[in-house]
Amino acid sequence: MLRKVIVFLLFFLTVNCIAGIANALPLKGDELFGYMASEVDSKNYSDVVYYIRGAADTLQDVEIDIPRNVTNTQVVQTLFGYMRENPQARELPAATVIRNALKKAYPLKK
Numbered sequence: 001m002l003r004k005v006i007v008f009l010l011f012f013l014t015v016n017c018i019a020g021i022a023n024a025l026p027l028k029g030d031e032l033f034g035y036m037a038s039e040v041d042s043k044n045y046s047d048v049v050y051y052i053r054g055a056a057d058t059l060q061d062v063e064i065d066i067p068r069n070v071t072n073t074q075v076v077q078t079l080f081g082y083m084r085e086n087p088q089a090r091e092l093p094a095a096t097v098i099r100n101a102l103k104k105a106y107p108l109k110k
Contacts, residue, residue: 027051027094033083036076049076055098063099064106078105 035048049072056075060066066075082101083089089097 029090029092029094029097032094033090036080052076056102064102065108066106
């Protein structure tokens with residue numbers, strides 16, 4: 001239980017940090033896609049990696065099952081590929097896109 005509280009707090013802090021990039025919450029899918037397409041060493045890209053990983057950590061063991069050996073880069077590439085293949089998803093809130101993409105790529109094992 002304590003782990004879930006800590007993960008939630010980290011996710012909350014991550015969302016607040018990325019708010020400076022997005023200028024408003026909730027972050028939209030097309031904005032997230034644009035940030036992911038930016039230079040890998042840019043501040044926007046690193047903020048997005050933490051945003052995505054925070055969302056993934058929140059969903060882990062509840063709705064998704066990302067293996068421990070999967071890197072942040074692989075998670076971002078999975079999401080980027082999903083958004084490239086499903087451009088209509090970019091119209092949704094970023095959190096919804098992340099959830100849908102990761103549930104498809106890393107379904108929860110029952």
